[in-house]
Amino acid sequence: MILIVAEHAGGQLAKSTLEMVTAARAVLESGGGREGPVTILVLGQNVAEVANAAAAVADQVLVADLPGLATYNAEVWAAATAQIAQEGEASVVIIGGSRSGREYAPRVAVKLDAPYLEDAIALKANGQALQAQRYTYLARVTETVEAEAPVIVVTVKPGSFAPAAPAPAAGEQYDVELDLPAPRVEVTGRSVEKSSRVALTEADVIVTGGRGVGSPENFATYVEGLADRLGAGVGATRAVVDAGWRPYAEQVGQTGKTVQPKAYVALGVSGAVQHLSGMGKSKYIVAINKDAEAPIFKVADYGIVGDVNQIVPALIEAARK
Amino acid sequence: MKILTLVRQVPDAEARVKINAQQVDLEGATLVIDGMDEYGVEEALRLREGGANVEEIVALAVGPKRVEDALRTALAMGVDRAIHVETDEKLDPIALSRIVAQVAQAEGVGLVLVGGQEADWDSQALGAATAERLGWPQLTWTNELKVEGDTLTGRHDVDDGNESFRAPLPAVVTTQQGLNEPRYPTLPNIMKAKRKELRKDDLATYGVQPRVRVVNSEIQTRARLNRMIDGKDPQAAAQQLLDLLRNEAKVIA
Ligand SMILES: Cc1cc2nc3c(=O)[nH]c(=O)nc-3n(C[C@H](O)[C@H](O)[C@H](O)COP(=O)(O)OP(=O)(O)OC[C@H]3O[C@@H](n4cnc5c(N)ncnc54)[C@H](O)[C@@H]3O)c2cc1C
Numbered sequence: 001m002i003l004i005v006a007e008h009a010g011g012q013l014a015k016s017t018l019e020m021v022t023a024a025r026a027v028l029e030s031g032g033g034r035e036g037p038v039t040i041l042v043l044g045q046n047v048a049e050v051a052n053a054a055a056a057v058a059d060q061v062l063v064a065d066l067p068g069l070a071t072y073n074a075e076v077w078a079a080a081t082a083q084i085a086q087e088g089e090a091s092v093v094i095i096g097g098s099r100s101g102r103e104y105a106p107r108v109a110v111k112l113d114a115p116y117l118e119d120a121i122a123l124k125a126n127g128q129a130l131q132a133q134r135y136t137y138l139a140r141v142t143e144t145v146e147a148e149a150p151v152i153v154v155t156v157k158p159g160s161f162a163p164a165a166p167a168p169a170a171g172e173q174y175d176v177e178l179d180l181p182a183p184r185v186e187v188t189g190r191s192v193e194k195s196s197r198v199a200l201t202e203a204d205v206i207v208t209g210g211r212g213v214g215s216p217e218n219f220a221t222y223v224e225g226l227a228d229r230l231g232a233g234v235g236a237t238r239a240v241v242d243a244g245w246r247p248y249a250e251q252v253g254q255t256g257k258t259v260q261p262k263a264y265v266a267l268g269v270s271g272a273v274q275h276l277s278g279m280g281k282s283k284y285i286v287a288i289n290k291d292a293e294a295p296i297f298k299v300a301d302y303g304i305v306g307d308v309n310q311i312v313p314a315l316i317e318a319a320r321k
Numbered sequence: 322m323k324i325l326t327l328v329r330q331v332p333d334a335e336a337r338v339k340i341n342a343q344q345v346d347l348e349g350a351t352l353v354i355d356g357m358d359e360y361g362v363e364e365a366l367r368l369r370e371g372g373a374n375v376e377e378i379v380a381l382a383v384g385p386k387r388v389e390d391a392l393r394t395a396l397a398m399g400v401d402r403a404i405h406v407e408t409d410e411k412l413d414p415i416a417l418s419r420i421v422a423q424v425a426q427a428e429g430v431g432l433v434l435v436g437g438q439e440a441d442w443d444s445q446a447l448g449a450a451t452a453e454r455l456g457w458p459q460l461t462w463t464n465e466l467k468v469e470g471d472t473l474t475g476r477h478d479v480d481d482g483n484e485s486f487r488a489p490l491p492a493v494v495t496t497q498q499g500l501n502e503p504r505y506p507t508l509p510n511i512m513k514a515k516r517k518e519l520r521k522d523d524l525a526t527y528g529v530q531p532r533v534r535v536v537n538s539e540i541q542t543r544a545r546l547n548r549m550i551d552g553k554d555p556q557a558a559a560q561q562l563l564d565l566l567r568n569e570a571k572v573i574a
Pocket of ligand 1: 251
């Protein structure tokens with residue numbers, strides 16, 4: 001079987017889970033002897049709705065609805081996943097390429113003595129081997145890697161595969177029992193930074209502000225103002241997040257989110273390599289910066305050398321028409 | 322307690338990446354300590370300076386001869402001694418974690434510090450894989466850390482924000498920007514570092530094989546239009562940009 005661990009939040013199946021189903025089908029269609037069924041494992045508590053949504057796209061769904069799974073914990077998630085992979089003799093284990101997914105997937109690989117293909121953007125069989133593509137060197141290089149073993153653990157980069165459409169018939173659901181370890185990391189406080197806007201990873205258009213925007217007040221006026229006009233998500237550079245102007249949830253880049261919108265509008269952003277690695281695959285990049293030498297212009301499709309204080313109000317005004 | 326801090330050597334972030342025979346070619350590139358690992362070295366030193374009971378700080382590197390430079394930097398920053406497992410073999414993080422775990426065990430360390438994401442291979446796997454091999458808890462993307470007795474407390478980034486945590490030692494912690502500001506080695510410390518122990522180990526001792534094969538690497542830059550709009554007249558520039566986005570790129574309504 002091909003085992004996918006569902007990503008879900010707030011009682012909703014995440015789009016990334018549908019993308020993982022497409023990745024699983026890509027493995028099956030490319031041959032290589034790895035076989036279905038495409039199985040989604042749902043870990044959590046009170047996850048009946050998530051399981052139903054998963055059943056709409058998978059051949060079967062394994063549901064572990066347990067109090068011990070109420071909140072994510074790397075050791076617990078790894079133990080649960082490895083146990084099901086072993087019992088079901090999975091030949092591929094697919095985990096989401098979110099921060100948490102890439103945190104527990106290596107533990108699953110070690111438990112299963114499996115090779116690990118991390119953050120895949122494409123996946124297929126190459127004979128007996130499983131072959132993946134991934135970005136390296138701050139997303140400047142695309143690399144093809146492969147591994148051969150009875151079971152291989154893969155994480156899939158969000159946004160790299162089309163979400164699977166519902167299958168003609170819903171998959172069967174089965175409850176599973178698990179032997180869970182006691183979590184050793186205790187969470188003593190939690191700060192959820194939710195942006196009230198379109199999720200960055202889903203937005204068609206993103207307006208991002210950098211330090212060149214000048215102040216938190218300007219950020220609200222210019223970046224949010226333009227985003228409102230364009231129905232866009234709001235992004236920020238690390239410099240802006242470190243300065244406390246914006247929440248970490250909006251950070252784009254190596255240590256923030258990777259985004260791939262149709263249009264990425266960068267206001268007062270210098271274009272450091274760590275920022276480019278998170279947005280460089282956007283379809284169109286627009287840059288407004290007062291420094292004609294700013295590196296962001298090298299990757300821009302449309303650029304305006306100018307002051308955000310002058311250009312952005314004009315843009316907001318023009319977009320209103 | 323002993324602390325083990327892993328040090329990798331990577332091309333400078335701003336360096337141009339070259340491909341030769343379908344593999345990344347580092348010939349001529351400026352190589353530095355991976356910035357993410359440097360936060361780990363700095364944090365080990367700060368834990369000791371802050372009064373935690375730290376007997377010894379050991380830096381470990383796995384890689385070709387040149388990796389010695391990164392270890393010398395760590396020694397000059399203040400770690401006590403270094404271990405270099407010398408090999409030209411390219412090891413994926415799951416394979417590498419076997420070496421880190423074996424060294425951690427042999428040295429009897431209580432805390433392992435590893436960078437949160439490799440600046441070259443972009444992997445985030447080493448910390449977690451090492452923790453699993455050792456049977457220890459892990460804290461990733463840490464930006465605040467305290468050690469009191471056998472307890473680790475701090476803060477780290479998670480999917481949708483950040484969390485404060487408490488965990489028992491021994492543990493593996495992955496480090497990142499924001500945790501601290503790494504110090505520059507001073508000249509006297511660079512001199513002192515030359516006399517510190519840098520032990521050489523052989524890969525064969527660890528019985529490690531790579532699990533992932535790199536088939537091919539390519540630089541795929543999307544050709545960009547690089548169309549510049551004159552910004553002198555803000556109204557005209559704004560109108561022109563919107564027209565292009567609407568009618569040429571067709572990305573907004
Ligand atoms: C390990 C590591 C990880 C990192 N991860 C990330 C990450 O995930 N995301 C990220 O973004 N960064 C990251 N960084 C930081 C990155 O290197 C840069 O420091 C950061 O992206 C710079 O942000 P900035 O462009 O907003 O600020 P600056 O570099 O200060 O640039 C401001 C720009 O605004 C322009 N400007 C100033 N005033 C105006 C004006 N009035 N009108 C128009 N333009 C103006 C300037 O010309 C300049 O180009 C990371 C760094 C490290 C070392």
